[in-house]
Amino acid sequence: MNLKEASRRFLLHCQSAVTLSEYTLRAYRSDLADCVAFVGPRKSIASVQAEQLRAYIFDLRSVRELKESTIKRRLATIKLLVKWALHEGRLKVNPFDALNEKIRLPRRLPRALDRDDSRRLRRAVDPAAAGTDFDRMRRSVAVQLMLETGIRVGELVSIACQDVSLADKVIVIHGKGNRQRLVYLYKPALLRAISRYIARRSSIVTRHEELFLSAVGAPLTTAGVRRELRELAVSAGLARHVTPHMLRHTCATSWLESGLDIRFVQKLLGHHSISTTEIYTHVSDQGLRAALERVKQGRFR
Known part of the structure; x- marks a missing residue:
């Protein structure tokens, strides 16, 4: 052969x-x-x-x-x-x-949004800013969901309507290696935004089961999410190039800085190995160092 x-x-x-x-x-x-x-x-x-x-x-x-x-x-x-x-x-x-070949990758810290950029992006995806336009509403909910749950962009576009349980406040995520996990809609604002979006989505004519659709009923793609996120970041005044994975990093770092056990973070992110999750502890340490610098300079808030 x-x-x-x-x-x-x-x-x-x-x-x-x-x-x-x-x-x-x-x-x-x-x-x-x-x-x-x-x-x-x-x-x-x-x-x-x-x-x-x-x-x-x-x-x-x-x-x-x-x-x-x-x-x-x-x-x-x-x-x-x-x-x-x-x-x-x-x-x-x-x-x-x-073969006896070794591919050695440089150990890079994940890039996360700092607090100012995260705050600007959250303001930009506020449901009030989306208005009644369906595509803007869908973009707002999608970005909020990535920011608050740390799901991957591929997982986001794969969510089907039946994966969402508003009553239980959970979404079933189909992750890498066909592994399923739950993410929790623990923030009332996010739960309300998803509920409103689902109500609007029911009026869209489509044969697709995916949760996130365009106004003409086509499923959202990973490329579409990346493009919309870039546009949103520019409109929010962020100077850096923002990617969906940066939102995942931002969420994970926030969890660890808030004191969430690393094993819980591993499960929420869908990491197969704890060593993958441990890299976020280094990012969290960097955030601690920056906070101490602000204290030193009398700028801590």
């Missing part, structure tokens, strides 16, 4: 047997297409050796000068293809066993 055919069958397996999200499937498809183009689409998957993989890594790193995070992701996808091929009996030897 050549690489092109193996990639096609692997993606079909991911789509049917593993039921990955369309976002993940697109990423897999792109990563595999890049590798296949480099190694050669007609090359047998059984003949791929560590030398070809090493040459591919050299091309990604030294010729194209891609980020280490991109290289790590592409190799992770190829490893999944190889694992599938081994299971299917298409491979007898794993070429990664002889």
Whole structure:
């Protein structure tokens, strides 16, 4: 079986047997297409050796000068293809066993909004500012939900109407790896905003089950959320480039600074490992240091 055919069958397996999200499937498809183009689409998957993989890594790193995070992701996808091929009996030897390549990522602190920027953004998404325009109301609720619950942008656009329980004040979130969790609508203002939005959404003609729609009934996309958030941040007077993941970081940092146990934060964010959540303790420490500086300068409020 050549690489092109193996990639096609692997993606079909991911789509049917593993039921990955369309976002993940697109990423897999792109990563595999890049590798296949480099190694050669007609090359047998059984003949791929560590030398070809090493040459591919050299091309990604030294010729194209891609980020280490991109290289790590592409190799992770190829490893999944190889694992599938081994299971299917298409491979007898794993070429990664002889590779001995380490991809070291710089440990970066997550970027969160500071208190001033967070306050400006919250004012901009105030329900009163949205008025009666449906798209502005939907944008306001979506941003509020990300700010208050820390959900990922992919999780936001995947919420279906049946996932929301206003009576129980919870939303079922379908996270990475098909893992489900609950997020809680504990702030009355957010609960009221979602309730009003759902009432307005019922008047939209659509065949889609997603909670967040445009005024013409089309489901919201991750790209649409990013674009609207950028526009909202500019209108709110924020100088920095704001992304949905920054809202997730802002929420997580706020929880830890308020004294919420890190295990609870891990569960609320849907992190598989506590080590992923622990990085926010460093951000929280930075916030503490900044507060102490304000005390030192007599500016503490």
